[in-house]
Amino acid sequence: MNERQLMTACFEEERGRLRAVAYRMLGSLSEADDAVQETWLRASRADTGEVANLAAWLTTVVGRVCLNVLRSRQRRDEEPLGAGIPDPVISPESGVDPEHEALLADSVGLALLVVLETLSPAERLAFVLHDMFAVPFEEIAPLLDRSPAAARQLASRARRRVRGQAPVPDPDPARQRDVVNAFFAAARDGDFDALVSVLDPEVVLRSDGGVARARHTVVFHGAGTVAEQAVTFGRFSPFVRPALVNGTAGVVVVAKDRPLSIMAFTVTDGRIAAIDVIADPERLSRLVPGV
Template structure:
């Protein structure tokens, strides 16, 4: 095996981790794939003979690429306060199989990704690489032209925001599904009081309709406000199909074989704490929803 074949094999071994880093950094599956491919193009032309830890080195390469992509994105964004929902990862729900509980351990919920979107690129890099992938601050600091102490402070600031705005989901997937089903039933029946009971008092609803809408994302807060909005689209819930959305209980709403929305739920403390709804037709078309939208296919 020559050196290039060896490097190709090692890169493919690390690809799942690298894609995980890029998805958490960018919140976009397609951009994550682009970042990993860009990393390969750079790595394939580099001299790796002096690299002791290839996995760590590849992680920093992908991190730098994502950092540049985030900075370019912020420069292009006309309204920096507009919240964009990340691309959800959707797969058919396997049922109450206890072995599938492991899915949650390695998943990043939509609510968490939304909070990550509000961080500065440097904060996001420091938090994702250190807290999610155990990269030392000594290695993160040069990527953002900061000292290790400053990098630690960036991650700490990001961590406080995440803890305050992205509640940890309940670990029991079957319990999550029961709470989501109760929410859907109450919304379908137009039962505001039942909805308020199943919603956390500080529940948040985010709905991203895409660039064709006057406001890309609508954000509503408070159980009664969210409940009032839920009953307005409760008529669609008979078309809701259970799915895993970023490893948690969610639904895909399908009518006449066409996906109308993907809804991710964050169930925390036995109540719905956050609902993230993607209704952007263009982005829905790009999602792999085989087996959920009436087309033949397997897991996404």
């Protein structure tokens, strides 16, 4: 097998992992696919005869591609208005689709991806490659033009922010679904107290407000405030379809075969700690095809 054939075989074997890296780095399914394609173009032109570990080398290449995308985004955002809601991965309630298994390995919930959106490009690269894909800091450092010790500090800073802001979902999907069902039952009945009882006191509700991804997320904090907003969800109860959103209990709201919203719930310790809502029509048509 020649060098080109070896690279092609390795790339195809690693494609799912590379897409998983790109998804965590970029929070966009389409941009992740583009990054994987760009990685292949770079790999196919490179002289890899001296590369001892092609899989590890490909991971650093896709990391560099994603870093460039993040930096380009940062330059375009002259006045950032806060982190947007990343693209969710929608699966049937029966389980995650096989094509999404690699993408969602290690329980990459939407709430975690939202926090990753708040990191600097360098912090995000260091954290994702090291903490999620076990890439040594010695290999991350050259991508950032920094020392391994500096790369380690970036990952540590990102790790503290993730631990402080990204709630960890309960592991039992059935329990998650019970809590989400209780939420919609209370919203349907307009039962404010029942809503508060299923919400974590520090719950966060984020919504794109029906506006494209950009940076226009609307955020509500606290059980009382979120419960007031949730009462408006009651009228959508007949149109709620259970689904898995990034592997956790969520719903797709569909009326007359048209998706109205995606709602992702992070259930922690039996209460809802985060709700992320996407209502932008363009994104919905892409994320919920064939409805």
